[in-house]
Amino acid sequence: MSLLRRLTGRFPSVVIARRNVSRARTRSLLAAAAIMIGVVAIAGIGAGGAAFKQSQLDRIQEQGATNVYVSPGFDKEDRHFDRTDLMRIDETVGGAGIVATESRSMEYRRRSNRERGVSVTYLDDPRRLYDVAAGEIPKNWRRSAVVSREFAADNDLEPGDRIVLAPETDEDETGEFRAYRVTAVLAETQAFGVDQVYLPIEATGDRQYGQVRITTQSVEEAEAAATALREEFNGRKDTLIVFELTSLVRLFTSIVNGINLFLAGLGSLSLLVAGVSIANTMLMSVTKRREEIGVLRAVGYSKVDILRILLVEAALLGAIGAGIGIALALLVVLAANAIFLGSPFAFTSGSLLYLVGAVVFGIGTSLVAGAYPAWRAANERPVEALRG
Amino acid sequence: MTPDPDEDGFDAGTLGETIATDPIIRGTDVVKEYETGGQIVRALKGVDFSIAPADFVAVVGPSGSGKSTLLNLLGLLDVATSGEVRLRGEDVSTFTDREQTRKRKETIGFVFQSFYLIPTLTALENVEMPRMLDRTPTKTRERATQLLERVGLGDRLDHYPDELSGGQKQRVAIARSLINDPDILLADEPTGNLDRDTGDQILELFDELRSDENVAVVTVTHDDYVAEAADRVVTLIDGRIRDTESRRANFEEGPDP
Ligand SMILES: Nc1ncnc2c1ncn2[C@@H]1O[C@H](COP(=O)(O)OP(=O)(O)OP(=O)(O)O)[C@@H](O)[C@H]1O
Numbered sequence: 001m002s003l004l005r006r007l008t009g010r011f012p013s014v015v016i017a018r019r020n021v022s023r024a025r026t027r028s029l030l031a032a033a034a035i036m037i038g039v040v041a042i043a044g045i046g047a048g049g050a051a052f053k054q055s056q057l058d059r060i061q062e063q064g065a066t067n068v069y070v071s072p073g074f075d076k077e078d079r080h081f082d083r084t085d086l087m088r089i090d091e092t093v094g095g096a097g098i099v100a101t102e103s104r105s106m107e108y109r110r111r112s113n114r115e116r117g118v119s120v121t122y123l124d125d126p127r128r129l130y131d132v133a134a135g136e137i138p139k140n141w142r143r144s145a146v147v148s149r150e151f152a153a154d155n156d157l158e159p160g161d162r163i164v165l166a167p168e169t170d171e172d173e174t175g176e177f178r179a180y181r182v183t184a185v186l187a188e189t190q191a192f193g194v195d196q197v198y199l200p201i202e203a204t205g206d207r208q209y210g211q212v213r214i215t216t217q218s219v220e221e222a223e224a225a226a227t228a229l230r231e232e233f234n235g236r237k238d239t240l241i242v243f244e245l246t247s248l249v250r251l252f253t254s255i256v257n258g259i260n261l262f263l264a265g266l267g268s269l270s271l272l273v274a275g276v277s278i279a280n281t282m283l284m285s286v287t288k289r290r291e292e293i294g295v296l297r298a299v300g301y302s303k304v305d306i307l308r309i310l311l312v313e314a315a316l317l318g319a320i321g322a323g324i325g326i327a328l329a330l331l332v333v334l335a336a337n338a339i340f341l342g343s344p345f346a347f348t349s350g351s352l353l354y355l356v357g358a359v360v361f362g363i364g365t366s367l368v369a370g371a372y373p374a375w376r377a378a379n380e381r382p383v384e385a386l387r388g
Numbered sequence: 389m390t391p392d393p394d395e396d397g398f399d400a401g402t403l404g405e406t407i408a409t410d411p412i413i414r415g416t417d418v419v420k421e422y423e424t425g426g427q428i429v430r431a432l433k434g435v436d437f438s439i440a441p442a443d444f445v446a447v448v449g450p451s452g453s454g455k456s457t458l459l460n461l462l463g464l465l466d467v468a469t470s471g472e473v474r475l476r477g478e479d480v481s482t483f484t485d486r487e488q489t490r491k492r493k494e495t496i497g498f499v500f501q502s503f504y505l506i507p508t509l510t511a512l513e514n515v516e517m518p519r520m521l522d523r524t525p526t527k528t529r530e531r532a533t534q535l536l537e538r539v540g541l542g543d544r545l546d547h548y549p550d551e552l553s554g555g556q557k558q559r560v561a562i563a564r565s566l567i568n569d570p571d572i573l574l575a576d577e578p579t580g581n582l583d584r585d586t587g588d589q590i591l592e593l594f595d596e597l598r599s600d601e602n603v604a605v606v607t608v609t610h611d612d613y614v615a616e617a618a619d620r621v622v623t624l625i626d627g628r629i630r631d632t633e634s635r636r637a638n639f640e641e642g643p644d645p
């Protein structure tokens with residue numbers, strides 16, 4: 001006896017159900033198609049949305065959700081931080097590392113004598129924020145320049161080259177040009193606010209800072225630091241503008257989750273319709289097979305047996321629909337993963353959950369929808385069914 | 389409770405004979421009423437019957453006289469409104485639905501006028517059908533093949549019902565009714581949809597089954613040639629047995645004296 005037969009002999013209800021499903025092929029396929037649509041809707045929307053959310057979260061995270069950015073508030077008269085301000089900020093945030101920077105625009109003169117504007121960040125030590133890719137920043141960094149990888153590539157620079165920069169003055173005129181030796185090129189980073197050129201803070205001449213970045217170890221610490229800063233400085237006046245990505249992440253997550261759930265909910269509505277379709281199909285099927293079921297009962301199938309066979313049949317319809325649906329949804333999710341996360345196989349746990357959930361939901365709906373027809377058929381007395 | 393004369397076996401000397409004529413199912417003063425739309429229809433108005441192994445009983449009578457009703461009671465598909473039906477001494481009215489189903493499976497085989505084969509299953513699978521849930525696929529297949537060969541359809545195992553003639557379908561149905569080795573075969577107009585020749589083949593099959601396997605056959609029929617072939621003809625008229633005609637000496641009507 002073949003293995004297949006031995007296997008099907010083990011699960012006779014599945015065999016019987018499969019035959020019945022293929023008997024009214026069109027009707028079965030339509031019912032399965034309804035389930036399929038629901039599964040595609042839930043899984044596609046849910047998992048696609050999860051991929052989108054993950055991509056956005058990744059981006060925010062890369063840009064430093066553990067950082068807090070502080071700049072002078074509207075009520076701060078001089079619009080700059082000085083050393084005293086920095087010390088107060090440092091004290092308020094406790095152990096977290098702070099990096100003060102000043103951003104300015106400068107004119108960059110290329111060899112061809114053409115000029116263009118660049119944005120320059122003055123700070124104490126770039127290594128506290130970024131990795132160095134080439135060259136070296138001296139311990140006592142006072143004169144040379146550090147450039148971003150992009151800037152180095154655009155202008156064909158490497159450590160040892162010279163760049164010529166002049167500060168932009170108020171009246172759209174440029175100040176005196178000065179040459180800086182490039183001592184290092186930074187590694188590429190996704191982080192937000194990477195400037196083109198970095199100069200030592202001493203080069204500003206006035207030691208004033210436009211922005212302070214507070215680097216913490218976790219999102220929670222970042223939030224705590226932000227809260228502490230607001231309490232300390234923004235009592236009555238807005239001395240500081242405190243900006244942390246964490247609150248943004250939280251807001252974003254809750255918005256996307258909400259939208260996703262809402263859309264997946266709409267998808268579930270289509271499953272509801274699918275359930276009605278399955279119930280209808282099963283009702284028609286058991287009505288048409290009334291005598292046949294009567295014979296089954298007459299030859300010794302119990303009510304439970306009939307119930308089981310019909311539920312397996314409903315589940316089979318659901319499984320067919322869910323199977324095709326999940327295959328289609330998988331394509332959608334692969335595409336979404338590729339678009340949002342860079343790789344088609346970058347499944348997030350959220351999207352897997354939606355995929356599995358959609359299948360479970362699809363088959364579950366079929367079972368629930370099949371329950372009433374199955375129950376009705378199982379409880380029909382065989383004498384009545386066979387009276388013709 | 390009165391002692392059951394069929395069970396105590398006080399006449400030890402004739403035990404073998406007693407077993408041979410021990411009724412499989414026996415009914416006393418059986419009444420069956422149907423209620424439809426507030427109206428009560430008495431389909432059986434107190435009948436007595438007794439079926440012993442290898443009996444061949446034909447039930448005849450006009451339409452609506454209660455023949456199918458009687459068959460349903462014999463087949464444990466329905467319970468009597470009053471009176472008593474005993475299956476091997478057990479009162480069937482005490483059975484739960486589950487027990488009833490099990491007993492039916494063990495003792496009864498059904499053959500219907502319109503065959504009621506399952507169109508999605510092959511001849512072989514239709515015969516296996518009553519035992520499909522038993523998870524003994526190998527044994528079941530052997531037995532089903534054997535039965536189909538026996539009813540002369542050894543070359544039609546994998547045919548679907550719509551590829552079979554009426555007589556072939558009925559033979560498949562008979563094979564199906566035998567898969568669980570029943571004690572009684574209940575047939576409701578088994579030849580009703582068949583021509584005379586085919587009907588004769590079915591009757592031959594019944595005879596073989598009785599002599600080879602000791603199966604009792606109770607058949608409702610409108611066909612005279614079927615009634616003529618039976619050992620006993622029970623005529624039902626308006627829910628009552630009018631006339632019982634015994635053709636062979638070894639089968640006696642009603643309970644033992
Ligand atoms: N389920 C039922 N509900 C109501 N009345 C019924 C039911 N089944 C049978 N009857 C009635 O009981 C009576 C006997 O019916 P039964 O089917 O036993 O007749 P029959 O002898 O088999 O007739 P036929 O030769 O036409 O098959 C009829 O009057 C019928 O209308």
Ligand SMILES: [Mg+2]
Pocket residue numbers: 455456457576
């Ligand atoms: Mg009838």
